[in-house]
Amino acid sequence: MQKFDAIRPFYDSEINEALHDVVNHPMMKTMMNFTFPEVKDEVWKEQLKKTHSIRDFQCNFIYNTIQKVLEKSSEGLTTSGFEKLEPNTSYLFISNHRDILLDTTLLNVCLFEHGLVMTASAIGDNLVKKAFLATLAKLNRNFLVLRGLSPREMLQSSKLLSEYMGQLLLRENRSVWIAQKEGRTKDGNDETNPGVLKMIGMASDEEDLMNYFKKLKIVPVSISYEYDPTDVLKMPQLMAEANNEVYVKDKNEDFMNIISGIMGTKKRIHISVGDVLDTEIDQIVAENDNANKQVQALAQTIDDIIIKNYQLWPTNFIAYDILNETNKFADKYKESEKSLFERRLEMRIGSDNPVTRQGFLAMYANPVVNKLKYQDVI
Known part of the structure; x- marks a missing residue:
């Protein structure tokens, strides 16, 4: 499985060494002091050094961090639809995307609390340029989507990404989270990019691509925040695009978005998961005999469900x-x-x-x- 080494998270066999490498990092201290304010540094450090799996790290540390984030920056997280999902079953969660880290982390909190398989989650490599963030992402079962590539490199990278997602879903029984389009929604319009679906389907060795999508068990996810903690930070890019200007990010912009997203005011949050797309895919095939039109129709179906299940706030x-x-x-x-x-x-x-x-x-x-x-x- 070395072919995936450039994009995959840590294997459990690598977790302990990685934690030893970052246990004394100042950002780890900040995170743990925030999560466990009453606990002495020596205690959480000792527990980290005894951790040997991603699940243990997520359940014993990250879960508690997110509970503290919710306590400090929100008025609570509510859910709907999770009771329809089966335990010990992998799903491909295709989600609208509002916050860099919280969207997928909150979904995993919900999956954990409902006794469901947690996800491996796609994250742009532009977000983990700092060594500590790269390690933390791999400890959290994030896999990398490589950005800024030439067209030829992009094709190869997309094929690898597609194959890795297929490997996780169909062979390792690991759920996967991916955003419905590249980057976060900045204008409130949640639309699925058919290109994302085409990338996912690259790994199919079946003649019928839609049959492959059925095997992946696609579940649309709607996440809504009463207040978007990064609303103002999204404005410069939105305004540049409105003026047909090329937007160039500040070198620390992504990092500031991550911090603001985590600690900024959110008030209420709701995550809704739809049904597994099955009969919907059959209907798409019955109504469209062209593969390209089928993918477009699938993207529209995902949009319909995400918008329908989206929780509106005051x-x-x-x-x-x-x-x-x-x-x-x-x-x-x-x-x-x-x-x-x-x-x-x-x-x-x-x-x-x-x-x-x-x-x-x-x-x-x-x-x-x-x-x-x-x-x-x-």
């Missing part, structure tokens, strides 16, 4: 009403909630930049717009 309705200068959804929020949202808008954006203000409001309002395409009454 912030979404408030932004919609402000943006459209209406009171259409005034019954969906309290005046105190509107005041809080407006204060956040003024503090973070101000009133002297109408374009940025519009982008900020649209980010929260677009999930309402998308829901309205499916149903008249929300």
Whole structure:
């Protein structure tokens, strides 16, 4: 299995050595002191040094870190749909993507609490340039999606990634998480890139690609935050794209997004998982005889489910009403909630930049717009 060494997480046999390498790193100390504020450094260090598997590291350390994050920066995490999934079964979770680390980590918390197989999760290699973050990602069963490649290198990398995901799902009984498109959604529009599905299907040795997708057991995932902790940080790129400008990231931008996402205010969070796509795929095949159209239809089906299951919050309705200068959804929020949202808008954006203000409001309002395409009454 050496062919996957460039992208895979640690094997359990490598975990203990990796933990010994980072146990004295200042970022590990910061993380553990945050997670276990009453525990002396020697105690958690000793426990880390006795850890020999990813599952033990996730269950004994990361799970507790995320509980502390939720306690400090949210008003709780709710879920729906997990009871429909089977234990000891691998699934391909295709998810909308709002926060760099939390989306997949929170999903794993939910899977763990429901006694389900946790995921190996795709992460862009641009996010783990720092050695400690690269180690932490591999300790958390993240596998790398290589960025910034030439077209030829991209093709080879995509084939390898597809083969690795197939290996995990079909041979190792390991669930996989991947975002529905590259990068986080910055404008509130959750759309599946058919290119992601084509990449996943590269490993299929079957004539019928859709049959391969059935074997992978695709489950659409909707994650929504009442407040996006990185909403303002997403604005510069959104504005550059609106002006047809090339956006160049600051060298520490991804790292700052990670920290802000973890510790920023989120209020309520909801994760909903849909049903395994099975009869839906049969219907797609019956209605489309062209492989390309089938992939497009599958992407649309995933979109439909993610949007349908997406939890709307008062912030979404408030932004919609402000943006459209209406009171259409005034019954969906309290005046105190509107005041809080407006204060956040003024503090973070101000009133002297109408374009940025519009982008900020649209980010929260677009999930309402998308829901309205499916149903008249929300």
